[in-house]
Amino acid sequence: xRTGTLITAIAVFLLAGGLFFLGLRQLLERGYLFSNAWIYxxxxxxxxxxxxxxxxxxxxxxxxxxxxxxVIGLSVILREDRLLWLxxxxxxxxxxxxxxxxxxxxxxxxxxxxxxxxxx
Numbered sequence: 280x281r282t283g284t285l286i287t288a289i290a291v292f293l294l295a296g297g298l299f300f301l302g303l304r305q306l307l308e309r310g311y312l313f314s315n316a317w318i319y320x321x322x323x324x325x326x327x328x329x330x331x332x333x334x335x336x337x338x339x340x341x342x343x344x345x346x347x348x349x350v351i352g353l354s355v356i357l358r359e360d361r362l363l364w365l366x367x368x369x370x371x372x373x374x375x376x377x378x379x380x381x382x383x384x385x386x387x388x389x390x391x392x393x394x395x396x397x398x399x
Contacts, residue, residue: 288355288356291351291352292349295345298344305334306335308331317330336377339376343373347373
Protein backbone atom coordinates (compact mmCIF):
# COMPACT_ATOMS: atom_id res chain seq x y z
CA UNK A 280 0.00 0.00 0.00
CA ARG A 281 1.37 3.38 -0.97
CA THR A 282 1.91 6.15 1.55
CA GLY A 283 -0.61 8.50 -0.11
CA THR A 284 -3.29 5.81 -0.02
CA LEU A 285 -2.59 5.08 3.63
CA ILE A 286 -2.75 8.77 4.62
CA THR A 287 -6.00 9.19 2.68
CA ALA A 288 -7.53 6.12 4.32
CA ILE A 289 -6.50 7.29 7.80
CA ALA A 290 -7.97 10.75 7.17
CA VAL A 291 -11.25 9.27 5.90
CA PHE A 292 -11.52 6.87 8.86
CA LEU A 293 -10.81 9.72 11.30
CA LEU A 294 -13.58 11.73 9.64
CA ALA A 295 -15.91 8.72 9.92
CA GLY A 296 -15.04 8.35 13.61
CA GLY A 297 -15.74 12.03 14.22
CA LEU A 298 -19.12 11.73 12.48
CA PHE A 299 -20.03 8.64 14.55
CA PHE A 300 -19.01 10.55 17.70
CA LEU A 301 -21.20 13.53 16.76
CA GLY A 302 -24.05 11.18 15.83
CA LEU A 303 -23.90 9.40 19.17
CA ARG A 304 -23.78 12.71 21.06
CA GLN A 305 -26.83 13.91 19.13
CA LEU A 306 -28.73 10.69 19.79
CA LEU A 307 -27.97 11.08 23.51
CA GLU A 308 -29.22 14.69 23.26
CA ARG A 309 -25.87 16.10 24.37
CA GLY A 310 -23.99 19.08 23.01
CA TYR A 311 -24.90 21.65 20.40
CA LEU A 312 -27.99 20.88 18.32
CA PHE A 313 -26.97 20.79 14.66
CA SER A 314 -30.33 21.61 13.12
CA ASN A 315 -31.47 24.50 10.95
CA ALA A 316 -34.66 24.70 12.99
CA TRP A 317 -32.60 25.42 16.09
CA ILE A 318 -29.99 27.63 14.44
CA TYR A 319 -32.52 29.94 12.78
CA UNK A 320 -35.04 29.99 15.64
CA UNK A 321 -35.44 33.11 17.71
CA UNK A 322 -34.80 33.00 21.44
CA UNK A 323 -38.53 32.90 22.09
CA UNK A 324 -39.03 30.01 19.65
CA UNK A 325 -36.10 28.11 21.19
CA UNK A 326 -37.74 28.19 24.61
CA UNK A 327 -40.83 26.39 23.35
CA UNK A 328 -39.13 24.14 20.77
CA UNK A 329 -39.26 20.37 21.35
CA UNK A 330 -35.63 19.47 20.62
CA UNK A 331 -36.00 15.68 20.83
CA UNK A 332 -36.98 15.02 17.17
CA UNK A 333 -34.27 17.38 15.93
CA UNK A 334 -31.57 15.68 18.02
CA UNK A 335 -32.76 12.30 16.71
CA UNK A 336 -32.74 13.50 13.10
CA UNK A 337 -29.25 14.98 13.42
CA UNK A 338 -27.94 11.87 15.17
CA UNK A 339 -29.21 9.50 12.50
CA UNK A 340 -27.88 11.67 9.67
CA UNK A 341 -24.44 11.94 11.30
CA UNK A 342 -24.35 8.15 11.82
CA UNK A 343 -25.33 7.54 8.19
CA UNK A 344 -22.56 9.90 7.09
CA UNK A 345 -20.13 8.08 9.40
CA UNK A 346 -21.11 4.81 7.74
CA UNK A 347 -20.68 6.42 4.32
CA UNK A 348 -17.15 7.57 5.14
CA UNK A 349 -16.32 4.15 6.59
CA VAL A 350 -17.29 2.58 3.26
CA ILE A 351 -15.28 5.23 1.41
CA GLY A 352 -12.27 4.37 3.58
CA LEU A 353 -12.70 0.68 2.81
CA SER A 354 -12.95 1.54 -0.87
CA VAL A 355 -9.67 3.44 -0.68
CA ILE A 356 -7.88 0.58 1.10
CA LEU A 357 -9.37 -2.27 -0.93
CA ARG A 358 -9.30 -0.36 -4.23
CA GLU A 359 -12.72 -1.83 -4.93
CA ASP A 360 -14.75 0.21 -7.42
CA ARG A 361 -17.90 -1.80 -6.77
CA LEU A 362 -18.23 -0.11 -3.39
CA LEU A 363 -19.08 3.08 -5.27
CA TRP A 364 -22.66 1.83 -5.62
CA LEU A 365 -22.93 1.36 -1.86
CA UNK A 366 -21.42 4.81 -1.30
CA UNK A 367 -23.96 6.38 -3.67
CA UNK A 368 -26.83 4.52 -2.00
CA UNK A 369 -25.73 5.63 1.47
CA UNK A 370 -25.36 9.25 0.35
CA UNK A 371 -28.79 9.22 -1.30
CA UNK A 372 -30.27 7.51 1.76
CA UNK A 373 -28.86 10.15 4.10
CA UNK A 374 -30.29 12.97 1.98
CA UNK A 375 -33.66 11.21 1.58
CA UNK A 376 -33.88 10.57 5.33
CA UNK A 377 -33.01 14.18 6.16
CA UNK A 378 -35.71 15.53 3.83
CA UNK A 379 -38.36 12.98 4.83
CA UNK A 380 -37.75 13.43 8.56
CA UNK A 381 -37.87 17.22 8.22
CA UNK A 382 -41.26 16.95 6.53
CA UNK A 383 -42.47 14.51 9.21
CA UNK A 384 -41.32 16.81 12.02
CA UNK A 385 -43.03 19.84 10.44
CA UNK A 386 -46.27 17.89 9.92
CA UNK A 387 -46.14 16.79 13.56
CA UNK A 388 -45.71 20.38 14.70
CA UNK A 389 -48.58 21.53 12.48
CA UNK A 390 -50.96 18.83 13.74
CA UNK A 391 -50.14 19.66 17.38
CA UNK A 392 -50.79 23.33 16.72
CA UNK A 393 -54.11 22.54 15.06
CA UNK A 394 -55.19 20.29 17.97
CA UNK A 395 -54.32 22.91 20.57
CA UNK A 396 -56.28 25.55 18.64
CA UNK A 397 -59.32 23.25 18.47
CA UNK A 398 -59.10 22.61 22.22
CA UNK A 399 -59.36 26.33 22.90
